[in-house]
Amino acid sequence: MLDELQRETFSYFEGAxxxxxxxxxxxxxxxxxxxxxxxxxxxxxxxxxxxxxxxSRAVAIERTLAVLxxxxxxxxxxxxxxxxxxxxxxxxxxxxxxxxxxxxELSTIDTALLLAGVLTAGRYxxxxxxxxxxxxxLSEALYRRVDWSWACNxxxxxxxxxxxxxxxxxxxxxxxxxxxxxxxxxxxxxxTSPIGADAYERWTATFERKTLYGFDHVYAGPMFIHQLxxxxxxxxxxxxxxxxxxxxxxxxxxxRATLVQRAYAVDxxxxxxxxxxxxxxxxxxxxxxxxxxxVDGVRREFFGYVARGAPFGPDDGTIxxxxxxxxxxxxxxxxxxxxxHAIARLAQRNQKGAGFDASFNPTFPSGSGRRKGWVSxxxxxxxxxxxxxxxxxxxxxxxxxxxxxxxxVVRGLRRAGFEGxxxxxxx
Numbered sequence: 001m002l003d004e005l006q007r008e009t010f011s012y013f014e015g016a017x018x019x020x021x022x023x024x025x026x027x028x029x030x031x032x033x034x035x036x037x038x039x040x041x042x043x044x045x046x047x048x049x050x051x052x053x054x055x056s057r058a059v060a061i062e063r064t065l066a067v068l069x070x071x072x073x074x075x076x077x078x079x080x081x082x083x084x085x086x087x088x089x090x091x092x093x094x095x096x097x098x099x100x101x102x103x104x105e106l107s108t109i110d111t112a113l114l115l116a117g118v119l120t121a122g123r124y125x126x127x128x129x130x131x132x133x134x135x136x137x138l139s140e141a142l143y144r145r146v147d148w149s150w151a152c153n154x155x156x157x158x159x160x161x162x163x164x165x166x167x168x169x170x171x172x173x174x175x176x177x178x179x180x181x182x183x184x185x186x187x188x189x190x191x192t193s194p195i196g197a198d199a200y201e202r203w204t205a206t207f208e209r210k211t212l213y214g215f216d217h218v219y220a221g222p223m224f225i226h227q228l229x230x231x232x233x234x235x236x237x238x239x240x241x242x243x244x245x246x247x248x249x250x251x252x253x254x255x256r257a258t259l260v261q262r263a264y265a266v267d268x269x270x271x272x273x274x275x276x277x278x279x280x281x282x283x284x285x286x287x288x289x290x291x292x293x294x295v296d297g298v299r300r301e302f303f304g305y306v307a308r309g310a311p312f313g314p315d316d317g318t319i320x321x322x323x324x325x326x327x328x329x330x331x332x333x334x335x336x337x338x339x340x341h342a343i344a345r346l347a348q349r350n351q352k353g354a355g356f357d358a359s360f361n362p363t364f365p366s367g368s369g370r371r372k373g374w375v376s377x378x379x380x381x382x383x384x385x386x387x388x389x390x391x392x393x394x395x396x397x398x399x400x401x402x403x404x405x406x407x408x409v410v411r412g413l414r415r416a417g418f419e420g421x422x423x424x425x426x427x
Contacts, residue, residue: 001339003052005325006391008355010054012384013042019095022067026092027380033092033101037110038381039067040117044232044399045385047124048392061131064121068138071118074098076145080164087146089114091161105161105169108151112183116232116403118142123402143408148187148195156199158183177207177220181229181250189412200416204242212311213263217256218246221309223283223323224386226254230329231389234400237421238413255330261323262334264310271298272317273362273373278341281323282308285359285383287316288374295365302364317363318374321356326386329394358383 017025019034024042026035046064049055074083081099083089090100091107122139125132151159157174173180184203187195210219220226229235235250243249248256265280289302302316309315328335357375364374392398403409410426 001336002328002391002395005339005355006048006052006388007054009384009387010045010049011355012379012381013045013049013388014055017381018042018063019098020066021070021098022063023070023093023095023098024381025095026382027378029378032095034095034098035092035110035381036089036107037091037113038385040110040114041231041381041385041389043067043117044120044403045388047120047402048388048398050124051392051396051398061125061135064125064135065131065138068118068121068135068142070098071114071142072138078164084111085162085164086150087111087142088151088162103163103165105163107161108158109160109173109180109183111146112180112186113228115143115146115186116182119406119408120232120399120403123405143186143190144192146186146190147193148190149193151187152195152199155202156196157203158187158195158199174203175206177218177225179225179228182233185229185233185409185412185416187412188415189408189410191408191411194415197415197417201241204240207242209246212260213267215256215260215263217248217253217260218242218250220257221282221312222307223257223261223281223309223320223327224307224382226257226330227323227326227386227390230254231326231386231393232399232403233409233413234393234397234404234422238418238423239420240417251330254327258327258331258334261310262338267311269311270315270317272315274319275317278338279319280310280338281320282310282315282318283320283323284308285318285320285323286376286378286380287318287359288361288364289316293365295363300363302361316361318359318361320359320383322358322383322387325356326390328390332394355379355384355387 017028023034024038025032026038046060050057050060076084078085083098085106088106088111091104091110092102094101118139122136125135153159153172157172160169160171162168184200207218239249262280265275266277268275284307286305287303290304292301306314324335324338358379359376361374366373389399393400
């Protein structure tokens, strides 16, 4: 089941959603721009594809080099049409020209996800050939170019981003547990412009601990928060000061968050259709809204793209199968049982060999009598990539091992205060 799902999901990255620069579309909707986070995921996916026989090493090298050469050579300036500035990149790029589009922000978190893929490629392609040597050299240069300290606010916390029109964004990654774990690790590990470790400590001190459905954990409602950093970093048995105080690591925290989601679906306090032990998965996703409908006498508010979460919402009955698959390493029995039951039946393929639907809402009245109600017509790179990579981490630990072998990652984790586990054996 996992092999088939991994193979089918890889179709997103095979070529239909990519450009000559190797940029990868945010979603498979016609005219969609490239997402730098999707590119980072894609660079990591290529390593899995080589190992699983889905892509030849030669093709993977060609695509990887196209991406790395593009980002190395693209314009880095304050100009509003550039690709990036200070080593960071704009969240969305025109998929053909590679220039900024949608007046998007220079995104710190999305640059971190891009660089996670860049560093993974640099650690995976380790042969002494000319092309693989170039991959390693470009990977190193792109990471070293980032001016992390420039992106900090006045108290040293990482900002969300910057725009040429308005300058620094007013928000920072300074409160609440989030996907910024990997951002801080990369910013701390920089050999050229690291941020201060005190910023990380101040951030983790704001994390909120809750006991929900009997599971004590550091709280965040949407599942992607508990997954994205774990796509690349193996948090098993390594602990920072916050973990040591709490008594469990971030991997265990994600396991508990996964079980909270399932328990919430079983509880189903709002009476959504097909919420049960095999019908769960709330995360950032498209939805059938925005709008309000009366369904079986109940007024329901439906949302568009939003970060859905459990148990405090927002929630409108939208289930995202990718949120289940990306939790595979945390709770393999729970996830496999779910895939073998309701989601495997409800999230049928849009077309044969295309993998799971991105999201669906059985509560929303479809008007066609379909059991699934509303179904997303599009898939997103940010959904597809984590499924492939977390399946692989569960099966072989490939991405964890390659990314974790980077001295920059090890340095970043240690500066964040992580100790124990595999870090003890790292150079």
